Amino acid sequence: MTKENIRKAILDIIAVVAPDEDLSNIDGGVRLRDQLDMDSMDFLDIVMELRKRYKIEVPKEDYPLLATLDGCLEYLTPKLVAVVV
Amino acid sequence: MPAGERPGLVQVRPGPKQRSPLAYDVIIIGAGMSGLAAGIRLAYFDKKVCIVEKHHQIGGLNSFYRLDGRRFDVGLHALTNFVPKGVKNTPLPKLLRQLRIPRDELDLHEQNVSQIRFPHARLRFSNDIALLTGDIADLFPRQVDGFRRLVNDLRTYDDIHHTAEPRSTRKVLTDYIRDPTLVDMLLCPVMYYGSAEENDMDFARFSIIFRSIFCEGLARPRLGVRRIIRSLVRRYRACGGDLRMRCGVIRLNIERERVAGVALESGEAIEAPIVLSSAGYFETMGLCSDSSAHPEPDRPGRLSFMESINILDTKPAELGHDTTIMFFNDAASFAYERSRGLIDDRSGVICCPNNFEGHKDMSEGIIRFTSLANYDRWTALPQDEYAAAKKQCHAQVVERALRFLPDFRDRVVYTDVFTPRTVKQYTGRLGGAVYGATRKRWDGRTRLKNLFICGTDQGYLGIIGALLSGITMANLHVLSDE
Numbered sequence: 240m241t242k243e244n245i246r247k248a249i250l251d252i253i254a255v256v257a258p259d260e261d262l263s264n265i266d267g268g269v270r271l272r273d274q275l276d277m278d279s280m281d282f283l284d285i286v287m288e289l290r291k292r293y294k295i296e297v298p299k300e301d302y303p304l305l306a307t308l309d310g311c312l313e314y315l316t317p318k319l320v321a322v323v324v
Numbered sequence: 325m326p327a328g329e330r331p332g333l334v335q336v337r338p339g340p341k342q343r344s345p346l347a348y349d350v351i352i353i354g355a356g357m358s359g360l361a362a363g364i365r366l367a368y369f370d371k372k373v374c375i376v377e378k379h380h381q382i383g384g385l386n387s388f389y390r391l392d393g394r395r396f397d398v399g400l401h402a403l404t405n406f407v408p409k410g411v412k413n414t415p416l417p418k419l420l421r422q423l424r425i426p427r428d429e430l431d432l433h434e435q436n437v438s439q440i441r442f443p444h445a446r447l448r449f450s451n452d453i454a455l456l457t458g459d460i461a462d463l464f465p466r467q468v469d470g471f472r473r474l475v476n477d478l479r480t481y482d483d484i485h486h487t488a489e490p491r492s493t494r495k496v497l498t499d500y501i502r503d504p505t506l507v508d509m510l511l512c513p514v515m516y517y518g519s520a521e522e523n524d525m526d527f528a529r530f531s532i533i534f535r536s537i538f539c540e541g542l543a544r545p546r547l548g549v550r551r552i553i554r555s556l557v558r559r560y561r562a563c564g565g566d567l568r569m570r571c572g573v574i575r576l577n578i579e580r581e582r583v584a585g586v587a588l589e590s591g592e593a594i595e596a597p598i599v600l601s602s603a604g605y606f607e608t609m610g611l612c613s614d615s616s617a618h619p620e621p622d623r624p625g626r627l628s629f630m631e632s633i634n635i636l637d638t639k640p641a642e643l644g645h646d647t648t649i650m651f652f653n654d655a656a657s658f659a660y661e662r663s664r665g666l667i668d669d670r671s672g673v674i675c676c677p678n679n680f681e682g683h684k685d686m687s688e689g690i691i692r693f694t695s696l697a698n699y700d701r702w703t704a705l706p707q708d709e710y711a712a713a714k715k716q717c718h719a720q721v722v723e724r725a726l727r728f729l730p731d732f733r734d735r736v737v738y739t740d741v742f743t744p745r746t747v748k749q750y751t752g753r754l755g756g757a758v759y760g761a762t763r764k765r766w767d768g769r770t771r772l773k774n775l776f777i778c779g780t781d782q783g784y785l786g787i788i789g790a791l792l793s794g795i796t797m798a799n800l801h802v803l804s805d806e
Contacts, residue, residue, distance in 0.1 A: 257421060259412065276412035280422060280795075283804055287369050 242312075245319045249311045252292070256284040267309040289315070293322055347595050348374045348566075350802055351586050353573055354602035356384020357787055358779035360556040361794030362600050364423050366802055367563035374594060375565065376586070378572035378752065383553050384602065385751055385758050385780065386787050391740055394688075396633055397548045398742075398750075399758065401649055401675040401692070404517065404536035405788040406434060406451060406543035414540055415788050422795045429555045432543040433682035435648035440509045441728055442653050447509055451541025460506065470500040479539060481531045490526040508658040513537055513651040515660040516673050516694065518785035520625045520759035522661040529764075529783075536788065542648065544680045552787060573603075578614045582774045598802055600768075602779035602794070605761055606754055609770065618771065625757035626662045628744035630697040632718045635738035636689030640676040643730040648679040652728055661696070666705075666743075667717045668696040669724045691732060693721045699744035699755045714741045759785060768797045776801045 240248065250262055253271070260275045271277060285305065289295040295318050297305065304314045350366050352359045355377035367373045381387050386399045405416045409427065412418075420427050437455070440447045445463055449456035453475065461468040474497070497507050511525075514533045519525040545551035560567065572589040576599070583599045601608040606624045609615055640646070653671040660671070673694040678686050695717075705713055718741050722733065744756030753760070760780035768776040778797040779790050 255424065258426070259410070259417065259421075278413070278418070280418065280799060283799060284422070287803060291369055 240319045240322050240324055242316065244324055245316055246308075246312060248293075248319060249308065249315065252285055252288040255288060256281050265308050267312070268307055270306045271308065272306070293319060295319070348372045349596060350374075350598045350600060350798075351376065351594060351596040352600045352602065352778075353586075353608065354378075354384055354779065355382045355557075355567060355569070356602050356779060357386050357552075357556070357790035358782070358794035358797075359384070359600070359602040360553075360560055361419070361423060361791040362602075362778055362798040363565045363567075363794075364556065364560045364563055365795055365798040367560060367565035368424065369803060370564075371802065373565045374596070375560070375567045376571040376573060376588065376594075377567070377569050378589075379750060380570050381750075382557060382567075382569070383549060384790075385747075385753070386549050386790065387553070387750075388548060388550050392738070394635065394738065395548070395550065396740060397550075398631075400544070400549040400787065401673065401677075401694070402435060402542035402544050402680075403430075403432065403552075403788065404533075404540065404542060404786050406432060406541040415536070415792055416540070419788065419791045419795055422799075423556075423559060423791070425555055425559055431545045431547070431551055433546060433680045435542040435544075436646055436679045436681065438513075438542065438649040438651075439647050440512055440651045442505060442509055442512075442658075443656070445505060445509065449538060451543075453538055456538060464503055464506050467501050467503050467506050470502070471506075474500040475539065478531050478534055481528075488528070490528070492524050493527045493530040494524050496527045496530075504657075508653065510534070511660070512653055512658055512671065516651055518759060518789070519660065520627060520757065520764075520780075520785075521762045522627065523659065532784070532789075533786075536786070544677060544683070546680075546683055546686075548677070549787070573611055575613055576608075576611045576775070578612050578772065581772055583612075583772055597774060599775050600778050600794075600797060600801070601775065602777075602790075604753055604779075605765055605770075605777050605781035607752055608775070608777060612772070622761070622763050624754040625759055625761050626699075626755060627759055628662075628697050628699045628747060628756035629758065630667050630695045630714075630717060630721075630741065630743050631692060632695075632721055632739065632741040633690065633692045634722075634732070634736045636691065636732055636735040637737050638735050639678045639684075639686075639689045640691055640729075640732070641679060642689075643732055643735070645676065645730055645732075646679050647674075648676060650674040650728060652725075654724060654727060663696045663698045663701075666698060666701045666713060667720070669717075669720045671696070672721065672724070674725055674729065688737070689732075689735070691725075691729070693725060695721050697744050697756075699748070699757070702743045702745045702756075703748075710745075714743060717741070768801060 286297045305311050349371040350373050352375040355375045363375045388397045407414050437450045447459045518533045575587040576583045577585040585593045585595050587593050655670040675692045677690045747756035764783035765777045766783050768782050778793045782793045784793040
């Protein structure tokens with residue numbers, strides 16, 4: 240996956256988890272929970288979708304690293320870069 | 325293909341015990357709202373799930389049935405927790421997100437206006453709480469500030485932490501409202517829409533139901549509950565879940581504090597490392613092979629209802645009745661308890677499905693009544709007296725209702741009545757207790773390490789509550805536990 244693909248993959252997951260949110264103006268540096276209406280159940284779903292779609296396991300202690308979109312990109316790029324789209 | 329050859333099935337046969345492969349990741353007992361919701365979550369996230377349902381019909385306590393070409397909803401008067409599109413962070417949008425079901429699929433239509441009727445008082449409410457507040461200001465001017473304070477506190481009341489000791493709602497309400505009539509009037513709809521306790525209730529539960537009715541609101545899918553059921557089943561199947569109808573569980577085989585196998589009425593046995601049961605707490609524990617060695621300290625719920633449904637050749641609005649739901653009490657004080665006789669007609673609920681927005685094209689008029697009933701009385705009736713008793717109780721309810729409704733009797737073209745006995749027969753609920761046990765199992769745990777309860781006895785009630793219960797228990801005990 241290219242960097243752009245990875246960003247899209249993450250946004251696709253957020254769009255499935257929170258379909259009623261506007262994702263066009265997400266600020267990569269701000270916590271997702273502070274700009275979108277998402278609770279801990281939704282957050283669990285992001286992790287679950289990563290497992291379902293890309294077989295990526297995110298250990299609980301790493302959850303805070305996924306708090307922002309930039310954080311997601313940084314954390315997931317090494318894991319997704321080998322994924323063939 | 326013979327049953328024994330179906331994937332995931334092992335024929336029970338005598339002889340030396342064979343270790344069968346773990347057929348499923350999760351077995352769910354009961355294809356009601358909570359079982360289906362749990363099933364959708366688990367199957368979506370690639371668990372191998374099997375839902376076993378005893379009945380030939382899906383829906384459990386919120387099902388529908390066919391009679392003489394008509395379809396009747398069992399439990400649904402209204403879906404609670406309605407919020408307009410765009411409102412987030414309330415149960416309805418949250419659970420739709422979790423189930424990945426688009427909201428439009430439920431085809432929800434809001435109520436017109438509902439009422440709480442007491443001997444000398446009437447309060448109206450709609451999906452805008454201002455109407456109720458306004459009526460309280462008119463009728464109970466000295467109480468309205470307290471009511472506003474109550475609503476405000478309830479909106480932020482944290483009911484997620486159920487570990488707190490139960491608190492008496494009647495006691496808590498005295499901090500807000502001094503007039504006992506108003507207290508009863510507020511309790512009436514809340515109790516009828518989901519209290520397993522008699523005459524008082526835990527404040528955490530009051531808070532959940534109060535918000536679901538008054539702060540959020542009532543709506544209905546035009547096709548009734550089958551619209552929701554269809555949507556859930558479709559979703560579950562699309563996720564790859566296995567659903568088996570007419571497939572009752574006769575025994576949960578217990579070994580070393582775990583459910584080691586689930587024996588089915590068909591003679592088959594299935595296995596999974598986790599079993600979620602929506603069959604009711606006592607009903608489930610009674611299936612355990614070691615149940616006689618583990619008597620339960622408390623008892624199943626006592627509350628059950630008689631429901632009578634009248635089909636009219638006209639719409640209730642044509643007769644001058646446009647109220648969606650009326651919660652009434654015609655006695656000096658409001659008693660929400662198991663009736664002494666077959667039923668207690670002094671209070672009840674009157675629901676007109678036609679009186680939801682967008683329901684104008686329903687071909688017939690419907691008026692349905694809910695009355696408190698007594699399971700033991702109904703079951704003690706000899707078979708040859710049962711039908712006559714239903715008829716007589718129905719007539720009693722209609723007569724009472726005429727105090728609040730225009731006379732509709734000569735417009736009735738069909739009537740069906742079901743009793744606590746019917747509920748027991750079709751759902752297996754002990755005592756026909758549709759709201760389950762008074763003590764809820766908030767964390768879903770049982771004495772067995774891999775058996776969890778979801779649905780009515782876990783704690784959340786009604787359609788929305790049941791869906792949330794299934795989702796929450798699936799998340800807590802399966803998905804987030806990995």
